[in-house]
Every structure is written in C-alpha cells, then in structure tokens.
Amino acid sequence: MHEVLCRALPTISKHETFEQPAIGNYNLPMLGYIASGLGMAAVAAGYQSMAPTAQWYGRAFTGRPRGSRQLALTYDDGPNDPCTLRLLEVLAKHSVHATFFLIGRYVRQRPEIARQIAHCGHAIGNHTFSHPLLIFKSRAEIVSELIQCSATIESAVGEHSNLFRPPFGGRRPAVLRIARQQGFETIMWSVTGYDWNARSMEEIEEKVVNKVRGGDVILLHDGGHKQMGADRSRTVLATDRLIARYKAEGHEFVTIPEMMKSAISFQPSAVS
Numbered sequence: 001m002h003e004v005l006c007r008a009l010p011t012i013s014k015h016e017t018f019e020q021p022a023i024g025n026y027n028l029p030m031l032g033y034i035a036s037g038l039g040m041a042a043v044a045a046g047y048q049s050m051a052p053t054a055q056w057y058g059r060a061f062t063g064r065p066r067g068s069r070q071l072a073l074t075y076d077d078g079p080n081d082p083c084t085l086r087l088l089e090v091l092a093k094h095s096v097h098a099t100f101f102l103i104g105r106y107v108r109q110r111p112e113i114a115r116q117i118a119h120c121g122h123a124i125g126n127h128t129f130s131h132p133l134l135i136f137k138s139r140a141e142i143v144s145e146l147i148q149c150s151a152t153i154e155s156a157v158g159e160h161s162n163l164f165r166p167p168f169g170g171r172r173p174a175v176l177r178i179a180r181q182q183g184f185e186t187i188m189w190s191v192t193g194y195d196w197n198a199r200s201m202e203e204i205e206e207k208v209v210n211k212v213r214g215g216d217v218i219l220l221h222d223g224g225h226k227q228m229g230a231d232r233s234r235t236v237l238a239t240d241r242l243i244a245r246y247k248a249e250g251h252e253f254v255t256i257p258e259m260m261k262s263a264i265s266f267q268p269s270a271v272s
Contacts, residue, residue, distance in 0.1 A: 036124040036264030052134040052169050052219070058176030060186040061256070064215030064263050071251050072217045072259045073098040073239065074189060076127055076165065077136040079106050079113035083232035087222050088120050090236055094243045097121050101165040101187075104129030106228060110215075111156035123255040125163030125187060126150050131225040135170045142178050145192055163187050167225065175188030187256055189219035195235045196221055204238035209245070217256065 053062045055244065064070055073091075078084045078100055091098055098116050102124060107114045118128040121150060128134070129152065137145070146164065153160055164184035166175060170188070179186050191211040193204040208218060224230025243253065254262070 024264065037168065050232050052192070053190055056190065058171075058173060058180075058186070060171075060176065060188045061217070061260060061263075062102055062188045063190045063217040064259060066213045066215055068215030069251050070215055070254050071212065071246055071269050072254055072256050072263065073220065073243075074101065074165075074187070074217055074256065075099070075220050075222040075235075076101045077106075077131070077223035077230070078102055079110050079117065079260075080228060080230055080232065081110055081113060083230070083236060084113050084222045085116065086117060086233070086236045087239060088122075090240045090243075090265060091122070092120060092254075093240075094247065095257050096243055096253040097123070097258075098253070099123040099125060099163065100165070100222065101125040101127035102149070102153055103127050103131050103223070103225065104145075104152040106223065107149075107152045107156050111226060114153065114156040118160070119250075123163065123257050124153060124157060124160040125165055125256070126184060127165050128167055131167040133168055133170045134166050134175045135172045139174060139178060142175060146182050146184065161257055185260075187217070189217040189254065191216045192219040193235070194236065195206070195232070198234055201234045201237040201241070204234055205241050205245075208242055212246070214251070217259070 063072065073096065075084075075087065075098060079102060084100075097120075100122055102114060102117075104127075125264070126146060126149045130145065131150040132141070132144070132145065134142055162184050164179050165187050166179075169188060176186055191208055193208045195204045198199070198204045198207075202221070220235050221230075222232050222235065224232070246253070
C-alpha cells in the first residue's frame, strides 16, 4: 500500500526550491478531491492485497468459470490433531479428494498426519512455515517461509504439489512475484465458510451455500494458525453436509490440480 501511494507522488530534487503560496490561493475543493482520491487509492490497494478474487497485484487461481459443475474443497492451517483425521474420515466416506494447505511448523510437529493426508490421495499445498502476514515481510523472509515449509512437507510426505496459498490471503506484488520465482502457483478462493469463528455447523453451511455458483474454490479450515489442537469439529460436520448436498445436485468434487488441469483443457484452441 505504501509503495502504491509513493509512486503516485512526484519526486522533488533536493536542489529545487518552491515559493510557499498563500493558503488563500489554493483551490480548496480540489484539495478535497485530491485527499479523497488518495484515500480511495489506499482503500483500493488494501482491498487488492486481501480480497481473495482480486487480480491487480498478479494472477492467482480462484476456480473455474461460473456455472461449472466442479467444486474444490480446500482446507488451511493443518495438520491438526484430531480434527484433520476426522475430516479425512468424512472425505473418505464420500470418496472425495480435497486440497490441504499445510503450515510447516505443524507438519514438523505431526508429520504422521501429513503422511495420512497424502496417503488418502489428497493434494497438499504450501501455507508457509509459520503463517505470517506476508505483505509486511521482506523478500528474504518470504523466501524463507516458502522454502522452509516446502522442505518440511517434502521431508514428511515426499514429492507434493507446487501450490501456495498466502496466509490470510494477504499479498502484494512482491509476494506473488517471489512465489512465481520459487516455482509456486498461487491459489486463492471464491467462497469461504468463515468457519474460524462460526458458532455452528449450520452457519458454516449457510455461508457456503449462499455463495456457491459452480466452479468454486471453497475455503475451510482443519486447523488454526495460532496453535495445534484448534476445534474444527463444526467444519468436519459441515463438510459432511456440503458434500452430500452438492453431490445430490450433480456437482463433482475435485482437487485444485484437477480443477486447474480441466480449466486449461476447457479453453478453446486457437484457430489457425
């Protein structure tokens, strides 16, 4: 945000001098418009850094075109004991594969849960090592978070995907650029159940149902970024109901790699 505002202001050489005009000579309404414009620019920059589907700062995958019969369930902040294992049972019951964005320090604590996620056929992505808000981190810190998390996951489960989801969805242009340079594909979402503070399973389900239009990447959580052991039992129950509901309506649940592959193959080829 700071960088955006700085680029909008003219640079002044240290050798230049300006006569201080009297305040009465200013166009006060115009000053108001300028101040308002700068405020709006700051708001827009902040929105683009956090909004999941915003693309100003760089491309990020958010799903298929509206109306697709595919849906992708994604879970952040695991592995988490015991909710991740309970969630795996629900997904297995419905023969559904999902995508898990894991925090490196939790993988280090419970590598066996990460291995179970991989063993069940789910896709695994990078959610950084310690879950910081990357828009306030230096290049070196961002690189370290990505590489350390990737190495920890690889140590636990072996080869995995190149998917990356920024914590809190926070990114600035440098975050996406560094991720690309490190070989990662940034994945956001189009629907969230706001399950981290939901009071009931029904509340999570309602928030998802109100937004799903087909082709969506759905954000849920099997863990919490603050500590191991977060209660995500409501998410587990909501997942069971959401899968049953959308399968009955003819939707197909896929992993993010599967959805991305089908999105590419869906694009019409150029006519020569």
